[in-house]
Amino acid sequence: MNKLFLPNYNIYWTLIGGQSHNWQFDGEFYYGSLTEKIVKIKYKDNNLFWQTYPNNDDEEFILNYFNTKVDYEKILTVINKDEHIKSALEKYPNLRILRQDFEETLISYIFASNKNLGGIRKSISKLREFYGTEFQLDGKTFYSFPSAEKLFDAKEEKLRETGMGFRAKYLISALESIQNGLSTKIIGMNENDARNKLIKIFGVGEKIADCVLIYGLGFDNVTPLDVWGKRIVVDLYKQNEKEKYEAHRRWISNYFEGYAGWAGQFLFEYIRNL
DNA sequence: TGTCAGGTTTCGG
């Protein structure tokens, strides 16, 4: 395996927490079923040991995916403003935000209005099994996350067999947007333009749009206000429960001064495990 | 057996 010095990364919380649904951990290695590739990871003594398949040694991918260029110390300093976030930072040290592929993120988060993380992951793993590419690795079978192209001729009926239910037609609508060139248009847009573009997709509302903005497009000041995000804003930070999504979003992005996405990730893990 | 969460759309007011 390749070795990369990568201090201050909590790989467990980063890969297995709420931001990606495509990793599994066998107690020693992490296996990521990402777009048309499998990534194998081990983290030990501040070093990331890694390999990519089928194209080996794809260091450019690893450096980008693990978001290695950010100034982590600075982010922590900016967001560490009160007792809640301080506790979260202490409980989940070295949690990071990944930089995931745009299309992979959009497709994955269409599944996310499922009951819980377990249900979401089960459905996505079926999607990989149906449409991804099979890999044999370490005596186990993996299916990569399918490229959007491989999903273009997917039928609603087959997608429903993943257990995604009524969201199947949402996925088809998102795939139509991708087929019409969404990705090249949206990459490079500013945050608001990108959000408006995403919300135009049938089945994508404010919450999924915000997931895509932070995890798939790298907008560090965006955090999804799902039921947990709302609890953070209302229960921890005492904002008015009656306010709409937009008002809560404005509050948290102002409060965390450019890094609401990072703060939200810590607080999400924190409040879910209170 | 029933009820309910999860996010978005759609409908009724």
Next chain:
DNA sequence: CCGAAACCTGAC
């Protein structure tokens, strides 16, 4: 504009 129902599935 806002609230509530509908959509599906799995969990309890």
